[in-house]
Amino acid sequence: MTFETDEARFWALLEDAWAGAGPEANGVRAALAKRVPEEDDGFAAVDELDDHLDAVLDALRTATEGLSSEELTALDAVVERKMHDIDRQDVHEVTDGSDDGFLYARGFIVVLGREFYTAVAADPRMAVQDAECERMPYFFAHLHADRFGGFPGTGSGISRETATNAAGWA
Numbered sequence: 643m644t645f646e647t648d649e650a651r652f653w654a655l656l657e658d659a660w661a662g663a664g665p666e667a668n669g670v671r672a673a674l675a676k677r678v679p680e681e682d683d684g685f686a687a688v689d690e691l692d693d694h695l696d697a698v699l700d701a702l703r704t705a706t707e708g709l710s711s712e713e714l715t716a717l718d719a720v721v722e723r724k725m726h727d728i729d730r731q732d733v734h735e736v737t738d739g740s741d742d743g744f745l746y747a748r749g750f751i752v753v754l755g756r757e758f759y760t761a762v763a764a765d766p767r768m769a770v771q772d773a774e775c776e777r778m779p780y781f782f783a784h785l786h787a788d789r790f791g792g793f794p795g796t797g798s799g800i801s802r803e804t805a806t807n808a809a810g811w812a
Contacts, residue, residue, distance in 0.1 A: 645723070648716040653756045655717075659701035660755060663694040675758040675768070684770035688750075692773075695753065699777050706785060715794035718782035724752050725779055725802035728763055730810030736769040741804040748802075749778030 660668055667690065674687040706714065725748050737747035750773045751762050761768040777784075779802055786794045805811055 643716060645719070649720050649723075652717050652720040655702060655705050656698075656753070656755050658705060659698045660694075662701045663698055667691060667694050671754055672757065674754070674770070675761045677768070679765075679767040684773070688770050688773040691754070695775055695777075698753065699775075699781065702781070703785060706782075711786060711790045711794065714782050714786040714789070715796060718780075718786060718794050719796040719798055721752060721779065721782055722796055722798060722800060722802045724759060725749070726800045726807050728752075728759070728810075729802070729804060729807035730766070731812055733762065733766040733769055733810075734804075736766050736771060737773070738771050739774075743774065744804045745779050745802070746774035746776045747772075749775040753778040 660671065670687050670690050674684055674691070677684060677687075706717070709717075725745075728748050728751060729744075733748070733751075734744050737744060739747055747769070751759055751769060753775045758768070780793075783793045786792070800806070
C-alpha cells in the first residue's frame with residue numbers, strides 16, 4: 643500500500659469512529675473547522691467535543707481489532723506524519739503549552755478529523771488553545787504494543803515529538 647492509501651484509510655476509520663458520536667457532535671466538529679477565529683475562540687465546541695473523545699477512540703480501537711502488525715504500523719506512520727507536519731511554531735503560538743502539552747494539542751487537531759486538521763494546517767488561528775487529546779499521538783503505537791508486543795518501527799526518519807520538525811520552527 644502507499645502512504646496515500648494508508649492516509650485515506652486512517653481518515654475513513656476516524657470518520658466512522660466519529661459517526662457514533664451522533665449528528666450533534668459531528669455538527670459541532672464541522673462548525674469548529676469552519677468558524678471565523680476572530681469571532682469564535684472555539685472553547686465551547688472543545689468542551690462539548692471533549693465529552694466524546696474517549697468513546698471515539700474506543701470505537702477506533704474496536705474498528706482496528708483485526709488489523710495486522712503491518713496495518714497498525716501504517717496507521718501509526720500516518721499519525722506520525724500528520725503530527726510532524728503541524729509541529730510548527732505558528733501552530734504552537736495559538737495552542738500554547740509545554741512540549742507535552744503541544745504534543746497533546748496536535749493530537750486533538752488530528753483526532754477531530756481531516757477537515758479540522760486541514761483547516762489548522764492552512765491557518766493556525768483555527769486551532770484552539772488548551773484543547774488536547776493525550777491518547778491520539780501514540781494511539782496506534784500503543785495498540786500495536788498491546789497486540790504484538792512493542793512499538794512499531796515506521797522507518798520514516800521523522801518524529802511526532804514537539805519541535806522536531808526543523809522546517810516548522812524558526
